[in-house]
Amino acid sequence: MSETVTTDRPSAPYDLLLTGGRVVDPATGTDAPRDLAVRDGRIAAVAERIAPASARRVHDVTGRLVLPGLIDTHGHIYQHVTGRFGLPPDLVGVRSGVTTVVDQGGPSCMTLPGFRHHVAEPAATRCLAFLSAYLVGGLEGHLYSQLYSPEGVDIEATVASATANRDLVRGIKAHAEIGGFARWGIRVIELAAEIAHRAELPLYVHFGQLWGLPASGANGEDADTILERVIPLLDEGDVLAHPFTRHPGGFVNREGQVHEVIRAALDRGLKVDVGHGSHFSYRLARVALAAGVVPDTLGADMHGYNTQVPPPPGTPPEHPDDENHPFAGKAGFSLVQAMSSMLALGLSLSEVVPMVTTNAARMIGMADELGSLAPGRVADVTVLADERGAFTLRDNEGTELVTERLLRPDFCLRAGARFDADSPILPEPIPVPA
Template sequence: MVDLAGTDILLKGGHVICPASGIDGIHDVAIRDGRIAAVEPSIPPAGAAEVIDVSGKLVLPGMIDTHGHVYQYVTGRFGLAPDMVGVDSGVTTVIDQGGPSCMTLPGFRKFIAEPSQTRIYAFLSAYLVGGLEGHYYPNLYSPDGVDIDATVRSAIANRDLVRGIKGHAEIGGFARWGIRVMEMAAEIARRAELPLYVHFGTLWGLPESGANGEDADTILERVIPLLKEGDVLAHPFTRHPGGFVNQQGEVHHVIRAALDRGLKVDVGHGSHFSYRLAKKAISAGVVPHTLGADMHGYNTHVPPPAGTPEAHYDDENHPFKGQARFSLTQAMSSMMALGLSLADVVPMVTSNPAQMIGLTDRIGALKVGYAADVSVLDDHRGRFLLRDNEDTRVIAERLLTPAFCLRAGKRFDAKAPILPQAVAA
């Protein structure tokens, strides 16, 4: 019998789902010295310093958001406060997608990753400028703005923080520079031996398909041959040209073969997500591997502190308008509203992201000895209204919301001001 004397926290009576351990049922979770001490059907409460009744709640490995934008201030309006997106939203790990570059990574480490309560990793931008507001300054993202050698050196020297490379395959860049930037990003990822996370769907300055002879519907078939097993295709359900569903409304013919040879799919929900197109792709067998929320300052409204006037911006003509409030759990609810089960969705925010970044030995599971990163969710039943960025509305019979999380055994209640309120249908 496991000696649980000195248990700091006992989570009692919750529905524990840990895909990596094969657990799906009512279990207790004991935590000691910031680590998982035991996960058992029943653990006596005697000896626990604190017992938290989580009956009726879901208890998951600490959720991992595979698509965050948390390089606050440096990336303009894109960067949100890391802990607001992270632990204050019930998420214990956030992967920033392309905020820092080889030039700005030291600042990201010192001012974002190190002081945050949330566990923070980065997919390093292939571009020297990183994740600045490229829709305003697209020329910064030309081949001249990429230094392959410098980015490879930075990624290798910062393995603890950098878990992948971020690139963009979209009509704006292709109309300006062709495929060269994507070739360079793929070379960086190969040489650094890291996954490449590829944005699909319009981004840089919105040139129309057909500009300079480029067709958005050919981008996927030209980019996929550059990619290796474990690389990630992002925004499969984008409402913008260049995604998995072509302009004739058909799922692109190259997708099935790409998945069969080990490429992965990340939802990258955010401003790009379309229920209409997601239904088509899912019905064709495209089930995402991971579920990034893709929240940033353009698609997520952050209420100002009390007594502070609301910020107003003159230019709202950008491609990123989205949810007024959002969260990773709302993205999970979206996927279930599309017909996926809870058992389908939980791995997308736990074990699969840990695999994506090569850290299954420490996160993404409730295993004895792992850091006590735990997400506790409320599981509401009823009829709830969800909507996407095309204003398509769906009725969800199940809505997940964060209650609290533990990050290395420290409790954080879900109090982020960006968390959406449930809207009954």
């Protein structure tokens, strides 16, 4: 953890100074040792040297990376409402070094007021949402798939809700997967695309099997045809999710090749979000990256089915079967761990940082507010340790990858307020035995 020094200078021009770190800010083209000063919750100065005497508090972050506050473009934080999916927002947010989390499809036009009042307003993390195209929102669709039929979509109500809540709603969420296609065909996606078009918001589309049976072959549907049928419905800025999914219906077809339609989609301005979560495969990521599919953004896609949250001491578990949780006893996860995965796959830091800063801010239509450390911007800042050695990373297929570089969150500033990275769901490093 960084060292903090409090000075007795109440008249000092800066409230806080981060000194000695490596500032990496793609928005300003900065990648160099820099000091960073904060005043009144905003970035006040970034310079090679800022006198420690000019700040009331000084954090020595020597050896650390200092980044614009990380933006997780794929979260599930509608706790208590979306079944097991919803995680406590600050555990995946500020207490994991992430200043902004975008819930993907948890709230709907019917449940958005609850998301605002019970999640976004009390959280220290900035909480935004891509509104579900379905009236029921993220109510465990893999268990109640009948709720996600075309009859469960109301275009007028969803457009009205999105338009009236621009401060929270930054896009629309829908699913293009074989379970839904085998039941209802492409109609749900057509409706979702109309909602996004009329609301003038990006549509974020899940690819890869999700809702189980019926699977590929049922009712004449083939998972490998979904992408080529959905992409023509999408507009520039819409987002294709889960490029590295291990499930049928993703970017890599059953022959192990990236679908031909992907290159043309990227050329006309469609975007790609990792959506790591339970879908991520190092094996398929290598195939997609080799074909030139470099994601624009890096959503972690953490939820209660792939992340076990320990109950507070002395309280019973929220879910009766928590002792049988599929991730019981396994290492935790975080957006920063997903960054380490991208580095381990051969991407550079200069390619990965924009995925969680500038590109993410652009995806949610907030590039003029977030994703930069330029003076005058809100002081959302993430400080990471950049550890070297030999560490083991694992994907959801059980594949292990040894990396020599591991990023870990130290702390973040959210509008100038400090939050240590002390979330109980953060992973511990797994060193390679000597």
